[in-house]
Amino acid sequence: MKPKVIVYKKVDSTVLDYVRENCEVIYFEKLDSDSLPTFYQELKDAEGILGSGLKVDEQFLEQAPDLKIVSNISVGYDNLDIPEITKRKIIATNTPDVLNDSVADTIFGLLLATARRMPELNQMVKSGKWTSQVGENLYGVDVHHKTLGIIGMGGIGSAIAKRAHFGFDMPILYHNRSRNLEVEQRFQATYCTLEEICQQADFICLMTPLTSKTVKLIGEKEFKHMKKSAIFVNGSRGATVDEDALVRALQNGDILAAGLDVFAQEPVSPEHPFLFMDNVVTLPHIGSATYETRLKMAKLAAENLVLGLQGKLPPSLINQEVFTKVR
Ligand SMILES: NC(=O)C1=CN([C@@H]2O[C@H](COP(=O)(O)OP(=O)(O)OC[C@H]3O[C@@H](n4cnc5c(N)ncnc54)[C@H](OP(=O)(O)O)[C@@H]3O)[C@@H](O)[C@H]2O)C=CC1
Numbered sequence: 001m002k003p004k005v006i007v008y009k010k011v012d013s014t015v016l017d018y019v020r021e022n023c024e025v026i027y028f029e030k031l032d033s034d035s036l037p038t039f040y041q042e043l044k045d046a047e048g049i050l051g052s053g054l055k056v057d058e059q060f061l062e063q064a065p066d067l068k069i070v071s072n073i074s075v076g077y078d079n080l081d082i083p084e085i086t087k088r089k090i091i092a093t094n095t096p097d098v099l100n101d102s103v104a105d106t107i108f109g110l111l112l113a114t115a116r117r118m119p120e121l122n123q124m125v126k127s128g129k130w131t132s133q134v135g136e137n138l139y140g141v142d143v144h145h146k147t148l149g150i151i152g153m154g155g156i157g158s159a160i161a162k163r164a165h166f167g168f169d170m171p172i173l174y175h176n177r178s179r180n181l182e183v184e185q186r187f188q189a190t191y192c193t194l195e196e197i198c199q200q201a202d203f204i205c206l207m208t209p210l211t212s213k214t215v216k217l218i219g220e221k222e223f224k225h226m227k228k229s230a231i232f233v234n235g236s237r238g239a240t241v242d243e244d245a246l247v248r249a250l251q252n253g254d255i256l257a258a259g260l261d262v263f264a265q266e267p268v269s270p271e272h273p274f275l276f277m278d279n280v281v282t283l284p285h286i287g288s289a290t291y292e293t294r295l296k297m298a299k300l301a302a303e304n305l306v307l308g309l310q311g312k313l314p315p316s317l318i319n320q321e322v323f324t325k326v327r
């Protein structure tokens with residue numbers, strides 16, 4: 001008998017077909033107040049779930065006694081309570097690497113758009129307010145040759161560094177908990193403390209995962225250390241930044257501008273001060289949102305799911321200890 005799984009996100013039909021060949025699939029294109037009661041009903045005897053964003057914690061797991069694998073269609077897995085999942089000998093997987101270039105493109109685009117004030121200028125042109133040559137009040141700042149600080153130099157951070165080093169001649173500073181010798185060699189990147197990056201970089205990109213150690217990693221103190229001309233870009237998770245402190249830093253002129261793809265609350269409230277500031281460029285958490293990359297992520301997540309249920313090693317296993325202990 002095929003194992004029963006729930007796919008709770010819209011995925012390409014080829015991906016769905018592959019999962020259907022191997023599993024009995026209950027499919028929800030999305031979860032909302034209409035579909036949630038049925039979802040929880042089906043969860044009672046599901047062996048696998050495939051999707052993204054759902055909070056999988058103790059309370060959730062209590063309702064899923066047969067669960068063997070949680071396959072996230074995202075690289076970040078702050079939605080998963082890994083200790084609790086692992087305690088129950090459930091496999092957890094994510095989708096690293098296949099999205100690095102697309103996310104780096106988005107984050108670099110956000111950095112450029114913020115530095116060169118593209119959304120503001122676009123709005124000016126489209127609203128018919130381009131009536132004379134653009135004056136100094138609408139100039140941006142150069143990106144090329146400026147110093148880029150990357151906090152969280154992993155897969156995505158490295159792809160950002162590649163663009164900055166080879167395309168924009170930017171000196172690169174980075175901060176991780178441990179040094180990454182490969183990026184130091186490939187991109188002549190310099191390892192720094194968080195404080196040094198804040199003090200020295202012209203552009204600061206935050207790309208750490210959200211963990212208990214990175215909640216509000218960047219707050220009042222860090223913004224005070226930054227240059228008044230600094231541009232801050234967050235591509236990690238909203239909660240890695242103290243958003244109130246960021247609003248104050250932007251309002252007080254402690255930093256020049258910010259580009260944000262992620263927010264503590266998503267979708268961001270239409271009342272949020274960020275939305276009323278010309279020096280903030282916002283995106284709706286679309287780092288990896290291209291047809292090609294989302295397909296690759298869904299394929300990888302489906303492969304993780306199917307292999308995990310077959311007792312084989314999924315390509316991107318998060319909790320290695322479950323696999324080695326159980327099998
Ligand atoms: N905006 C979007 O659409 C997207 C956002 N993301 C976010 O980006 C995050 C990073 O993804 P990815 O690059 O693939 O992940 P990686 O695991 O490859 O890289 C994360 C990096 O962060 C560093 N890091 C972890 N904890 C800390 C810490 N406490 N202080 C400083 N550095 C730290 C790690 O280095 P070390 O272990 O040495 O500290 C590592 O180099 C994801 O977890 C997700 O939250 C991902 C995809 C799309």
Ligand SMILES: O=CC(=O)O
Nearest residue numbers: 073074075076288
């Ligand atoms: O935010 C997206 C992810 O893949 O993580």
